[in-house]
Amino acid sequence: MSIDKDVSTGKEAQEPLEPRVGPVPEGDPEFRPYHHPAAGWGAAKSVTRFLVEERALVDGPRAIMRMNHENGGFDCPGCAWPDDTKGLHLDICENGIKHVTWEMTPKRVGREFFAAHSVTELYGWSDYDLENQGRLTEPMVYDAESDHYVPISWKEAFALVGSTLRGLDSPDRAAYYTSGRLGNEATFLYQLMARELGTNNLPDCSNMCHEASGRALQASLGTGKGTVDLKDWESADALFILGVNAASNAPRMLTALAEADRRGAQIVHVNPLVEAAATRTIVPHDFTDMALFKTTKTSTLNLQPRIGGDMALLRGMAKAVLEKSASDPKALDRTFIDRHTTGFEEYRELCEATPWEELEHQSGLSRAEILKAAQVYEEADRSIVSWCLGLTQHEHGVDTVREIVNLLLLRGNLGREGAGPSPVRGHSNVQGNRTCGIDHRPTEEFLDRLAETCGIDPPREHGLDTVGTIQAMREGEVKVFVGMGGNFALAAPDTPATYAALRSCDLTVQVSTKLNRSHVVHGRAALILPCLGRTEKDHQRGGVQSTSVEDSMSMVHLSLGMKRPASPHLLSEPAIVAGMARAALPDSETPWDWYIEDYDRIRDTMAEALDGFEDFNRRVRLPLGFRIKQPARELVFLTPSGRAEFSAAPLPDVVPEPGTLALGTMRSHDQWNTTIYSDNDRYRGIKNLRTLIFMNRADMRERGIADMGPVDITSTAKDGSRRFLNGYTAIPYDIPRGCAAGYMPEMNVLCALGDYSTQSDQPIMKHVKITVVPGA
């Protein structure tokens, strides 16, 4: 399908691409390296422009003052970075503001809209245009005869879901996807519904982001989460930040980095690209800094490994620490190792046996660079290692995260202030989703307790994750897809395969706030069920309800919407789950309607069913909420050995074959996953362009590619199959040779469905094997 017109502006597109994701560019593509500090006035200017364009100048700022407020207010629906421990009232960021404003848009998508545009027509629109139509207002059902969505009552919509689910020959013929924004209460009811129906088919977005972290931390420490909190960030001597684009994707981390620099802590960034957070910032809520343009350093050392080279770097650092310990026994924390760990000797031998040449070759760093990082680590009493997708979306994501733990264990950087592993989670409640039961591989203990508390007989076989669900839909094994938020069609790998999978379903149900690709790529029957956003007032019989969320550092707190709902016909997510459950489970003894009258009742059940949620209703109302206990933080290890377990995985070969490049797909500054705000990527100096590939200039020359010249990209999957993206623009960038980078979701067409990690089942989105040639 080619797209040649921007429906909102009527402008002609220059180069039709299929399908266009972002808006039609406002001008010619530009690339001018960015030399300003992160956040600060650049961000303030961008926010103002955004508020004006979204016509939200009144509501926007008012809402922002209520965001991340201790004691009331709503949780920023953006990223999962924790709120300031001091209960700071203005801990906000440019991208959080964009995110909230995008939800609060005055634009609406009503029945007239759907009457005016067929689904085939809408499929031809860009993803930007689909979302930019505004908020969905009433339930809609696909009418195949007219190829339009038409209104349907909630009652009939639920009845359609119910009868379709009841008609399946097995409960495993349905899959229930969760995007990480869903609040804890809706999450709990959603997994309860799936399990009462009889399936563990609970794919979620975390299958694509931090599955590797969860599995690695579980194996090493017996808990699937990080062990540190913001207070620890405030007292660490050394912070290692690996594979995160913090200035865009967790901007409030900049505040922590700037504070760290001011107190003299060392900050090491490890990323093939030197991202904006690895330079300096103007602390956004520090008004004197803003007024005086005062910048603060946010980095003391930048290392640019090759894509996938992190594990070799970490092992090199460990090797250096071990070498140092020969002359300086204090380089290791022997007491900690002896008392709390197992597997040390094997790991030591492995490190010693790995030659420096191999570590240099695999990491893409010199021995001197690795030693520099090791020195920072050795000299710090308290170290935190933090990471995001740059480490997880790889074949060896689990081994790499376990290598982080290995390194931390050597110096006892665990279970004490200012030290430990700290994954940066993605969606605002993706961690809470897992805690509250979204897990296709639930433990026996979890299921036993759920069975006892809720009086159901949950299935014991493991269910399908994201990739497994797509495969099963394609094979006709899954016939019903329910999406609780998100944009599965566009977020998942191998776009054509995912489209075909969704189209082969009997029924697709999308619970959404905005129109997106997953509504126009649908099953034979399809429902759009519009829900309240997090900023909106949720009125139920028992009064106005709040929901709870859990941030990256295991803090659980309440979020209370205060805006009038976008439409009187919206239902809350818990109410939609209950509506579907009632229709699908007519004989259920679960009090679905009673739960919805007052979410305290859901929380009372959760307090009994979930570990760490004792006294939930009281504790969640404390000013800053409460922190879920991390056994590993107390040096209690729920591992088979009862100790923290060193791993001794072989170093993978990550060096691209001659002629090929390793491609990492990532986000631009102006996007939220599949939601694109503009074609700009400010910190990387890009304007008016998304169909680009960042390359090392020498790699470009070798291939006869001009600066900003056209290129064709081919990926080769593990099974040898090839995928293509033509007409991209090559940007000469400061990135190691053999590496390339570009934007998701456009580049998902290059990610083969079968190319997932055998360790985590995560799609390999940061190490796609490609060749690039000059294009027409």
Ligand SMILES: Nc1nc2c(c(=O)[nH]1)N[C@H]1C(S)=C(S)[C@@H](COP(=O)(O)OP(=O)(O)OC[C@H]3O[C@@H](n4cnc5c(=O)[nH]c(N)nc54)[C@H](O)[C@@H]3O)O[C@H]1N2
């Ligand atoms: N504004 C905004 N905020 C977001 C999101 C958003 O889309 N927009 N998405 C949210 C979600 S769901 C998530 S999961 C997070 C994602 O947050 P990030 O993990 O920051 O997401 P990416 O944009 O994929 O960027 C990955 C970073 O890893 C680097 N990288 C790539 N390959 C490697 C490698 O092999 N090694 C190392 N060390 N680095 C590598 C890239 O250069 C890039 O800086 O952000 C969340 N926050």
Ligand SMILES: Nc1nc2c(c(=O)[nH]1)N[C@H]1C(S)=C(S)[C@@H](COP(=O)(O)OP(=O)(O)OC[C@H]3O[C@@H](n4cnc5c(=O)[nH]c(N)nc54)[C@H](O)[C@@H]3O)O[C@H]1N2
């Ligand atoms: N190639 C490549 N692909 C990737 C990644 C990558 O790095 N590279 N990253 C992966 C990662 S980490 C993730 S998390 C996924 C993202 O996958 P998803 O979470 O599935 O996608 P989003 O783009 O965040 O979803 C946006 C949609 O969510 C809906 N929405 C927004 N707010 C709400 C709400 O409050 N309630 C409900 N019900 N719906 C709401 C809106 O309709 C909006 O269109 O993408 C993955 N895909």
Ligand SMILES: [Mo]
């Ligand atoms: Mo994510």
